[in-house]
Amino acid sequence: MNSNSNTSQPTRPLVNGKQIAEIKREKFRRKAQKKLETEQKIEEKKKWLQKYSDFSIFLDLNDVKTLKSLYGKYDMAHDDGDTKRRKRQRIDCGDASSDEESRRRLDLIRPYMDLKNSSGSAKQNRYFIAEGTESVRMLIEQSAQKNTPDRCEDLHPIKIHSIITKPSSFFEKPTLLRKNLEMSFSSYFCDNEDSENKTKEATENLNNSRNISPMQVIVASEDALTEIVGYNVARGAMACGSVTNYSEDWLHNYIGKKEKQDSGIRILALDKIDDTANLGSIIRSSAAFGIHAIVLSDDCCDVFYRRCVRVSMGHALSLPSVRVLNLASTIRNLRDKYGIVSYSAVIDKDADMILEKTLKGGISKNWLCVLGNEGNGISTPVVSACNHKIRIDMTQNVDSLSVGVAAGILLHGIREREE
Structure with a gap:
């Protein structure tokens, strides 16, 4: 007698074609939904940066490389008189508006450039660099404060010139620095989209309430941020501000x-x-x-x-x-x-x-x-x-x-x- 005749063969489960098709369709729907949400987030970021372009910019890697190539062209701090005049002549030959915007952007990123090889001291330039999303969050909140019960009027206010941040740290949870900025400078971010329906007096009051603008915001892609500072910024954000002096x-x-x-x-x-x-x-x-x-x-x-x-x-x-x-x-x-x-x-x-x-x-x-x-x-x-x-x-x-x-x-x- 064959011993294998009593051995039961494993039965293969029946294939449910409809169920498999539904699983594939669900995966496709989730993928499409995720893609749509990503595109919507990108569009929202672009709209925010465009709406508040008076104090915010976005930089990618190519932008940063272009600005760094202009560094020697615009940096005249250590040049003699003849060299300064030649540089100004070359600058003036270009497109004035484009050139001015490039210089503005270069001035914004200059304090953060090549931090890896800098001493880290603020004694010479009298500005500081703060690293980390929590430090930047605290600085945003404190720079908007005037006098509170916990902050004596004799203490010098903190002046923040700019923050530089990855898109995820600024726009996305859990850090969401954008929310801290908008809450701290709420008068600036008053919604004026329906200002056409407001009276002239109300509109003027709204414009007056927006006269305190926040610090400059530089949103840079991760590779652009690395190119600027000279190392991988794991902490996601930095801030630059004026040193306070107490005698x-x-x-x-x-x-x-x-x-x-x-x-x-x-x-x-x-x-x-x-x-x-x-x-x-x-x-x-x-x-x-x-x-x-x-x-x-x-x-x-x-x-x-x-x-x-x-x-x-x-x-x-x-x-x-x-x-x-x-x-x-x-x-x-x-x-x-x-x-x-x-x-x-x-x-x-x-x-x-x-x-x-x-x-x-x-x-x-x-x-x-x-x-x-x-x-x-x-x-x-x-x-x-x-x-x-x-x-x-x-x-x-x-x-x-x-x-x-x-x-x-x-x-x-x-x-x-x-x-």
């Missing part, structure tokens, strides 16, 4: 007003912090724990370095920082004039205060905390100018923390122990 005179005026309000004064002083990532981390913690101002020794690095701004999540631009020539002298002046009690953060065993053993109310309502760099700590003159030396209690096997981590622990702990 020591401003600091005294600001503290004097805070003293009259009797609401407490919190100041962080930094002595020779020379790492931009550490500085950015410290500033972010300072913003989180309610620091009113940061005082920098003259040998600290620039808070407007691109890396510092990025690590601080943009708070380096909104939290006032004052650079002083003599930090020890400034601390003594603040103590003598306003009664501000100063605490130098040290790792010394002879510190007269240990943070964890300080009871609530053991910290003055008006205080200043000093942090030094990780290699050398706080300089001796600055330590001597402070009222107290305070340290974080740690296990025997650990003698120090990174300055960024120490800043977060100290600022939180000191604030929790205020009078």
Whole structure:
């Protein structure tokens, strides 16, 4: 007997031609629908850019390459008189309107060009570059604010010149920076499509309400953005704005007003912090724990370095920082004039205060905390100018923390122990 005769053969399922045809039709409908939605989105982007062409432009890779080829033609900053005259003659021989638009576009992208090889410092040009969609979002919102309960009238407003962004970051969720721009500058984006039905007076009022235009918006394709900055921009957006300057005179005026309000004064002083990532981390913690101002020794690095701004999540631009020539002298002046009690953060065993053993109310309502760099700590003159030396209690096997981590622990702990 054949053993295979009892083995059942697998039966192939019957093919349902109608069902397969319906599945194919559904796939085709979905594909067509997706294509239509993509085309509609592209059309909506074009309409938005066209409607607000007074402050927005779109650049693709070819546009950027053309503009960069003109860079030497228009850049006259380092030319002598004869070279400038020859360049102006060549420029004047071309189409005036086209040439003017090219120069305008080149001026817009110039701050973002070749960032990979730039130092990242804002000292020379006095403008900053902020990276990342969250930093740009915060800057858009803050640049539209005037005075709010959380923003003292003495703080300088943030001036944003431009933002440069990928189309997806600006027009699409979850970032959708366009929405933040329209909400922050709502008076500018008032819908005037039905203005024909409005009275002349109402139309004039509408036009007057639109006189505060937002910053310039550069929407660039991903490859165009890479060509401009010199590297792949994973964060999706950047912003360029003016550096704000706070003097020591401003600091005294600001503290004097805070003293009259009797609401407490919190100041962080930094002595020779020379790492931009550490500085950015410290500033972010300072913003989180309610620091009113940061005082920098003259040998600290620039808070407007691109890396510092990025690590601080943009708070380096909104939290006032004052650079002083003599930090020890400034601390003594603040103590003598306003009664501000100063605490130098040290790792010394002879510190007269240990943070964890300080009871609530053991910290003055008006205080200043000093942090030094990780290699050398706080300089001796600055330590001597402070009222107290305070340290974080740690296990025997650990003698120090990174300055960024120490800043977060100290600022939180000191604030929790205020009078």
